Amino acid sequence: MSFRLLQRLRNQKSSLIFNSPKLFTHFYSSLSEPRYRNSPTPILKQSIFTSGHVFCCRNNGFSPLLCEIFNIPCWSISARLLSSQAVVEQSTSDGLTVEGIIANGWTIYNEDESDWKSHASAIAQSIHLIKKRLRWKKLIHRLEILSDQLNKPDLWNDPVHAGKISREHGSLMGKMKEVNAFEQELLEHIDMIKLAREENDSELESESQKGLLTMRKHIKEKELEALLAGEHDTSSCFIEVQAGAGGTESMDWASMVMQMYMKWAERRGFGVTVVDEMPGEMAGIKRATIRVHGEYAYGYAKSEVGAHRLVRISPFDSNKRRHTSFASVAVIPILGDGFSRVQINESDLRIERFRAGGPGGQHANTTESAVRITHIPTGVSASCQNERSQHQNKASAMAVLQSRLDQLEMQRQAEMNAEHTQSLTDINFGSQIRSYVLHPYRMVKDHRTDYEVSHPDSVLEGDLDGFILSFLSASLDKDEDADL
Amino acid sequence: MKWIFPRGCFSSILQPVLLHSNPGRPVSCSTVFSSHKPRIPLHLRPPTSRATVADLKKWHIWAKNLVSSVGSTFLDLDNGPDSTLLQRELTWLVQDAFENPNKVSFQNSNDDDSVVSLRACLDDLYEMWKQRIEERRPFQYVVGCEHWRDLVLSVEEGVLIPRPETEMIVDLVNDAVNENEELRNGLWADLGTGSGSLAIGIGRILGDLGKVIATDLSPVAVSVASYNVQRYDLQDKIAVKQGSWFEPLKNVEGELAGLVSNPPYIPSDHIAGLQAEVAKHEPRLALDGGANGMNDLLHLCSGAVFMLKPGGFVAFETNGETQSKFLVEHMDTETKGSFHNVKIISDFAGFQRYVTGYKAR
Numbered sequence: 001m002s003f004r005l006l007q008r009l010r011n012q013k014s015s016l017i018f019n020s021p022k023l024f025t026h027f028y029s030s031l032s033e034p035r036y037r038n039s040p041t042p043i044l045k046q047s048i049f050t051s052g053h054v055f056c057c058r059n060n061g062f063s064p065l066l067c068e069i070f071n072i073p074c075w076s077i078s079a080r081l082l083s084s085q086a087v088v089e090q091s092t093s094d095g096l097t098v099e100g101i102i103a104n105g106w107t108i109y110n111e112d113e114s115d116w117k118s119h120a121s122a123i124a125q126s127i128h129l130i131k132k133r134l135r136w137k138k139l140i141h142r143l144e145i146l147s148d149q150l151n152k153p154d155l156w157n158d159p160v161h162a163g164k165i166s167r168e169h170g171s172l173m174g175k176m177k178e179v180n181a182f183e184q185e186l187l188e189h190i191d192m193i194k195l196a197r198e199e200n201d202s203e204l205e206s207e208s209q210k211g212l213l214t215m216r217k218h219i220k221e222k223e224l225e226a227l228l229a230g231e232h233d234t235s236s237c238f239i240e241v242q243a244g245a246g247g248t249e250s251m252d253w254a255s256m257v258m259q260m261y262m263k264w265a266e267r268r269g270f271g272v273t274v275v276d277e278m279p280g281e282m283a284g285i286k287r288a289t290i291r292v293h294g295e296y297a298y299g300y301a302k303s304e305v306g307a308h309r310l311v312r313i314s315p316f317d318s319n320k321r322r323h324t325s326f327a328s329v330a331v332i333p334i335l336g337d338g339f340s341r342v343q344i345n346e347s348d349l350r351i352e353r354f355r356a357g358g359p360g361g362q363h364a365n366t367t368e369s370a371v372r373i374t375h376i377p378t379g380v381s382a383s384c385q386n387e388r389s390q391h392q393n394k395a396s397a398m399a400v401l402q403s404r405l406d407q408l409e410m411q412r413q414a415e416m417n418a419e420h421t422q423s424l425t426d427i428n429f430g431s432q433i434r435s436y437v438l439h440p441y442r443m444v445k446d447h448r449t450d451y452e453v454s455h456p457d458s459v460l461e462g463d464l465d466g467f468i469l470s471f472l473s474a475s476l477d478k479d480e481d482a483d484l
Numbered sequence: 485m486k487w488i489f490p491r492g493c494f495s496s497i498l499q500p501v502l503l504h505s506n507p508g509r510p511v512s513c514s515t516v517f518s519s520h521k522p523r524i525p526l527h528l529r530p531p532t533s534r535a536t537v538a539d540l541k542k543w544h545i546w547a548k549n550l551v552s553s554v555g556s557t558f559l560d561l562d563n564g565p566d567s568t569l570l571q572r573e574l575t576w577l578v579q580d581a582f583e584n585p586n587k588v589s590f591q592n593s594n595d596d597d598s599v600v601s602l603r604a605c606l607d608d609l610y611e612m613w614k615q616r617i618e619e620r621r622p623f624q625y626v627v628g629c630e631h632w633r634d635l636v637l638s639v640e641e642g643v644l645i646p647r648p649e650t651e652m653i654v655d656l657v658n659d660a661v662n663e664n665e666e667l668r669n670g671l672w673a674d675l676g677t678g679s680g681s682l683a684i685g686i687g688r689i690l691g692d693l694g695k696v697i698a699t700d701l702s703p704v705a706v707s708v709a710s711y712n713v714q715r716y717d718l719q720d721k722i723a724v725k726q727g728s729w730f731e732p733l734k735n736v737e738g739e740l741a742g743l744v745s746n747p748p749y750i751p752s753d754h755i756a757g758l759q760a761e762v763a764k765h766e767p768r769l770a771l772d773g774g775a776n777g778m779n780d781l782l783h784l785c786s787g788a789v790f791m792l793k794p795g796g797f798v799a800f801e802t803n804g805e806t807q808s809k810f811l812v813e814h815m816d817t818e819t820k821g822s823f824h825n826v827k828i829i830s831d832f833a834g835f836q837r838y839v840t841g842y843k844a845r
Contacts, residue, residue, distance in 0.1 A: 389632050
């Protein structure tokens with residue numbers, strides 16, 4: 001943006017401030033702060049509505065939440081927001097808001113149509129969707145609670161708790177700022193286009209058009225990202241597949257499911273390592289654990305938790321009868337360093353050599369060095385046999401054990417927190433989530449979303465994204481705008 | 485047996501070795517200069533061979549079929565590997581042979597004409613797998629390395645392949661040095677080092693001043709151990725010396741902060757009945773412990789009394805309960821009062837595998 005334009009904009013804005021009753025002189029004082037002068041989004045564009053009485057003058061700081069959103073130093077505003085219902089709405093110079101754009105119902109054309117209203121409308125829709133996915137109202141509410149807690153002077157008496165609070169606050173604040181920045185950018189572009197038209201500046205107009213188009217493309221990706229906004233969604237994870245009852249046929253099915261995830265993970269560019277594998281006697285696997293390494297691995301894979309059902313003519317049945325088999329899938333996030341993990345007491349562990357036979361030591365030359373580690377107080381155990389040394393197998397089994405215990409702890413805490421109970425029962429380990437029918441017709445259908453495809457082979461080759469994304473968006477988008 | 489050696493400071497024994505400036509030469513400069521040249525492990529060889537995906541697939545199917553044909557034959561015969569284990573080894577062979585092991589998905593590739601870089605030519609791969617299955621050549625000799633703890637150690641015929649059980653001795657040493665700074669920065673000995681595994685494992689947990697002397701009677705072992713020491717850049721910390729047990733340590737009598745050993749402990753008449761990989765391919769020198777398997781353990785135990793300084797730590801690997809108890813008994817009676825805090829510790833399979841203790845102050 002050229003200096004000339006900035007100047008023009010500023011002139012326009014400053015005339016506005018005196019005419020518009022919506023704008024608060026409190027903000028005016030902050031103009032003397034040099035950083036606002038250079039800010040790409042002049043603070044003047046924001047108007048603050050609150051329900052009922054707005055600010056009352058007190059000396060101890062403005063709501064820290066609002067301060068952070070708008071980069072307002074707390075000391076600069078001697079007002080305190082009383083209502084927790086604060087809604088911050090931004091608008092263009094002539095009062096157009098993002099909700100207003102949606103309400104206008106401008107037709108959305110393809111991206112290659114250079115119609116600014118179409119772009120603006122598409123972007124506004126995306127912002128709306130992102131807000132819905134982030135559960136906007138809850139997010140703001142949670143942020144207020146967290147901000148209050150952060151302001152407590154005794155917070156850091158419990159550093160673990162404090163770390164958790166400040167991390168969650170930081171993460172939610174980041175999301176909120178990002179959405180606000182989108183809103184600001186959208187409205188700014190619109191302001192610019194209007195201004196350019198007034199001034200017959202076609203160069204500026206096309207520049208802003210382009211800006212809108214870039215934004216429109218970019219925000220589509222953000223829609224997807226907002227699907228993966230859960231606390232641990234960015235983590236790597238373990239995927240575990242266990243054969244249901246039914247012998248060889250279901251063990252074969254379990255290994256098909258495992259292959260499906262390995263191929264899916266490879267397609268997505270995740271690193272895949274087999275940690276633990278218990279082969280079936282004849283074919284397939286009794287159970288197996290893979291480690292899927294990469295950003296958002298858990299966020300995607302968590303949609304797969306549950307029982308997967310296969311219907312086919314079993315190749316293991318000499319009478320060629322139709323069989324139904326089940327395989328259960330569990331997904332465990334691998335928590336990053338920032339999260340508090342369950343402390344494991346070494347004396348609580350029992351470490352055994354897996355499949356130990358014979359006297360060992362110099363008697364045996366074996367590349368088999370698997371171990372099983374059992375956490376005695378909980379009975380949770382983990383094993384690994386695919387590493388090439390016992391030391392590495394032990395480390396790997398320990399990592400699985402740690403993540404299992406972390407997940408148990410997370411579940412325990414979630415049960416205490418009523419808000420989360422619902423979502424956890426939604427994805428029960430045992431509940432049947434999807435059917436793969438190979439005979440008498442061919443279809444894969446997700447029972448949660450009713451999403452279905454008629455080509456099971458490609459699904460079994462790892463083409464799962466359709467199922468995953470439809471589940472993620474269904475579970476986040478199903479509530480009507482209640483959370484907005 | 486006489487344990488009276490002329491006293492000397494341990495720097496004198498290490499100096500000629502540790503001041504070695506040419507890393508290309510083997511460090512074993514003490515008694516006999518070995519002319520043996522260690523074999524380069526497969527995964528470190530240059531990827532100069534090429535093969536098409538189609539040919540690799542053919543090889544892989546052949547190798548897999550060979551694996552399936554084994555079933556549990558070896559397991560039933562002499563407690564050898566079953567097809568599950570051999571299948572896993574085949575995967576590892578592929579990993580070691582490929583230039584880029586992260587892209588080992590040639591089985592799924594539809595592009596049969598594409599060419600892959602390999603560290604061994606296709607003929608060698610056929611030969612390697614044939615040796616593994618038909619001759620029962622240990623997998624570790626086939627690929628020339630053994631993954632042990634977090635190390636990848638070069639091994640070859642003539643050197644005992646380090647066992648998973650022996651890994652725990654490093655943990656036991658780690659516990660001992662964590663409690664005692666003097667041990668952490670002292671002089672250690674690994675007697676009968678073989679591939680150098682224990683010496684390297686310990687060398688990596690000692691403090692800045694800690695040193696290890698690794699000894700072995702076998703010139704091949706000395707050469708391989710030296711190669712491994714260099715691969716981990718520990719030539720300043722570990723001296724590899726050729727000679728029988730304490731022989732190369734004459735200058736450091738009474739100065740050792742710690743002594744570890746995994747000596748041969750298999751009773752002589754058991755050797756022939758061991759699984760083919762061990763009996764037919766591994767060095768008898770590293771396995772045969774005499775009539776009851778205790779010859780070397782007892783010798784080492786008695787010697788340790790003279791070699792360790794007061795408070796020094798000792799750890800031995802044994803054949804199991806009988807030998808461990810025998811050794812503890814020996815320490816209590818024959819070397820009366822020389823050791824304290826003597827313990828038997830079990831391995832992960834539940835065998836009473838290790839004997840540890842401290843030299844009395």
